[in-house]
Amino acid sequence: MAVREQDNLTINVGKKGVFVGRDWPRHAALLLAIALVVFPLAYAALIATQSNAQVFSFKLTPGGNLGKHFDQVWNDRSLGRFMWNSVVQAVLITVAKTILSLLAGLAFVYFKFRGKWLVFFFVLITLMMPTEVMILALFRFVSDLGWKDSMAGLVVPFAASATGAFLFRQHFANLPRDLSEAAQIDGASPLQFLFKILIPLSWNVVGALAVIQFVFVWNMYLWPVLIISDRDKQVVQVGLQGLQSIDVGLTFGPLMLAALLASIPPALVFIALQKPFMSGFALSADK
């Protein structure tokens, strides 16, 4: 079921929405909510321009240190490098997860084979096995493989996902069955069928999964803390730690600037993929 209307979240009955009373109190309430939600970011943006002395004297006007702080965090403390590492990791995991999930969904829906339910349970059970509860053993195992301080150690353990496999399985199962029959009559192999027919019908789900995965990987903290020790290979969330004290003691400005910079890429991905993300969820929420 595709969602056609762009403003699909709105229920529109008559001149006023069902939930709508008079408009101005809602505007006021929404603005207040936004003010509260945005305040921490706005405050951080202010601090990002100030020197420690200005921070200690609680000046509410921007200081002139933005350029200096940018130079400190981006060049001296290689925030740019950290962010690049994170981008590589996030893209690799997102792509790998999407492909592996598509393949698994294909196998689950378009193939009959012995022991399918067993495999299904095998994958299903992993939903209650969060990596975090086995992180010490995983850490030891991945270190034994010699993958410490490598992109492989950051990516491979997270390249498969039960959630993704089930998402596509559910999506494919709801597509008309004659699609695959027609494809088989045309002599298309399963992979051709996947890439030529299924994927074009699944962009919303792919987009939704991509946003979730990208944000998930970008925000990953505990695993890189353990597995990456070489600062040149560090990812951004952990890299922020080294920015807590640049000179002597706390340096607030550069830290805030770095925190804000580190939040930009996932926001961009979110905004870019907002439409498929929302529709992808509207789809799954229909269930």
Added chain:
Amino acid sequence: MGILASVIISALLGALSFGYKSRREGAMGAALGILGGAVILGALGFCTFASDAESTEGVLGVALAGAFAWMFGAGTKAVFNQRAADLGSGEIRTGTYNLSWWWPWLLLSPTLLILVFFLYLPAYQTFTLSTKLTRLGAPRVADRCLSNFSDILVVNPTTVAIIPLIAIAAIWGIGLWNRLAMPGSTNAAIAAAVRPFGILILIFAFYFIFENENGGYRQIYVNTLIISGFTVGLAMIAGLALAYLAFGRIKGITVYRTLLIWPYAISPPVAGILFFMMFNATGGILAHVVDSFGNFVGLDVSLPNYTKSVGLARATIILASVWKLLGYNLLFFLAGLQTVPRAQIEAATLDGANSWQRFRKIVVPALGPIAFFLLITNLTYSFFDVYGTIDFLTKGAPAGATSVAIYEIIRVGVDNGDLGRGAAQSVILFLAVIGLTAWQFRQSEGRISYGST
């Protein structure tokens, strides 16, 4: 004596979980149960009942045997049922490919390999590590049987044995009450209302079996409950309220929504950093505002340093987590509100139902599945992802009052290098996750179904 108790309990639980309708079924269940108990105790080399083992280890050994007996019984039963269902219904699906047998396996192999090596294997290793004393790089490994576990429980083995039993009996009692109560009576209504809260009895019971001495695990348990409970509760309520506010047509709604949802993309560490800045005692705005307000009204008030006040430290972490989760919850509640049946709302509006009545009678039931889904994702967040926030905000201070389970695992297992004790704590967290998932499946039976194929 421990072995005898294990055999009896294993046989009983095996039969209970497998079924005992016929003598043959009961016997098979008992055998499966004993097998299950024997497998786990054998894997431990029966160390829990060795002469030098602590009594608490013995109690844990019996409990482990019972748990495995239950798993073997229930697992075999599930397999039998599944096969019966497979044979009975068959799979009526058209359009499936009819190629060589290895095709689906080839498609599934990357996923399966990764799951085997990076989830199942480490999960197994976590269990084996939890019975050892070892450090990274140590030349020796010492067997610790279950003492890594008994160390975080109260010293008195009777308490460890009795309290969970009482809790389980109480939960069983509630189930029995449900079955016996006259359908339609007030009694039945109360019983049905009480039923979902059976899990609280267990949660309460665990409080009493964790070690209470300084640095004991009870504090970690309480921290985790408080921080997770408030985070999830507040984030869900605030998310729903905001979704209600941001739902429906109003000028600029897309902009409003984007601005409200955006913090979803913020990371837990960044949430920690931003709140660290606001609440910082030396340079933070809040301390200054409270100070200035105090000066203005001529009172000597000041914001206590959040890292020194147990309540404020926890509140700050909860606040940062709620702030970070808000966008996510808003997003899903918005999607959920979409599924609210329009016709019913219209009809109710025409019938003169006010908005609260419409909300309670129509919206809440329709949002059930989404709310349940959010409950689980928010819980996962508050169990694990909160690590990043804590690491930047309090590092577990003051005096360990904000050190939650995952934080303690890393402190013990990595910072102190004590892999065995860290793994034992991981196992406990693992059991909690399994318990919650099982509870989720029970509660959502019939609502969320993954189907068998």
Added chain:
Amino acid sequence: MKKLFGLLVAFSLVAAACSGSDEGGAEATAENPVTIQMWVAFSDDARLGFAEDRAAEFTANHPEYIVEVTSFDSYNTVFEQAQLAIDEGNPPEIIHFFEAATQEALDAVDKDGNPIFQSVTEAIDGRTEILGEEVVLGDVVSAATNYYTIDGQLYSMPWNTSSTTMFSNMDILEAAGISEPPKTWAEVETACDAIMGMPDAPSEGCITWPNHGWFFEQALGQAGANLANNDNGRAGRATEVMLNSDAALDYVQWWSDMEDSGNYLYTGTQRDWDGTSAAFQAQNVAMLVYSSSDTTALTAAGDENGFKVQSSFMPFNQDREYAGNLIGGATLWMTAGMDTATQDGALAFLNYFSNPENAAAWHKLTGYIPITNSAVSRLDGEGWYAESPNSKVASDQLDAAANTPASTGALLGNFVAIRDVVTAAIEDILVNDADVATRMQSAQDEAQSLLDDYNELYGG
């Protein structure tokens, strides 16, 4: 298991890129230089930059070697990562370990049971010059030599060495009518009462220092009390830890009383170097007990924020005879099993790194003590101490110590975890008003079991 993994790697979308190949070659030449990896626990511009600059200079002077510096955020990180690298059998040539890791570095063995590290004394083997670099090991100041000498040998090359000193905001002290920084606990109390009694008293408290195990150990050293049996682990492996001696209880009690009276600022976080330093720089406290390693920066921060900073000895208990303070800091360890060319390169670099000129520059940059006697006289000759009296305090404090096991400092297994037990107990006392004697007793039990665990895996 690893063979099976070949399969997985074939599937995985990413190839494990880096594989530390062993540079073999018995001969080091400019065309085919030998790489020497050095892991450093600093990530700030000044200190990491110093190491990188020296590495670059050494590479320029000795083109047959390349010294590569890898930076880590903290001592603990280097320590953990080094353990992992050792576990994998692929450690770097030079590792920067802090003093508390000394016992564990000594005990570290590879999978075959051979020691990971090699004694620097042994490797130098009496030479006075290696690859043209003068050997300075014998010239290292006595406080550091005493701490790191085990069985008559220096296993590692001392580098950054400091002690705990006090920094006073003299503007505040003088405003309260105090002309000299207080020397004893009693004087601190008197001074604090005066300071906090002023109408514009500092907002957060009178004095602060991080809740770090090092300060606790310093107090024990001052009182001549050992932290562990067997002469602080120096006459034989320590098997008993002693966290609840009278000297220890006195210190924690005083600390707790200072907190109760509002004179001591507890920032609320353990090991909070940043927070305590920020409070001092923001003039929210008048005195800071800290590591002398930041002498230069703290003095400069005072100038920047418009107040005068004076450094002095760490205050001691006037009721006990002062036995001396100990060192802190870190040393550079050299891994065993290198070929001669690599090892000589590493040794030459270590000695170049702390030659008088570099040791003096390092001291000026930071406040860590000049690590060799010739560096001290060089600085004296330059008139540096006259110009910057704060910089002399740490060296003087260390020189004033008696050479006893107590003031030398303890060698202890699982020391890092034991320190954390101490700080957790102190935090509990400061924040939750736990009873000092009971809480320290339970810390003692916990620490003892950590030490027992360690000795079970490594000892005898």
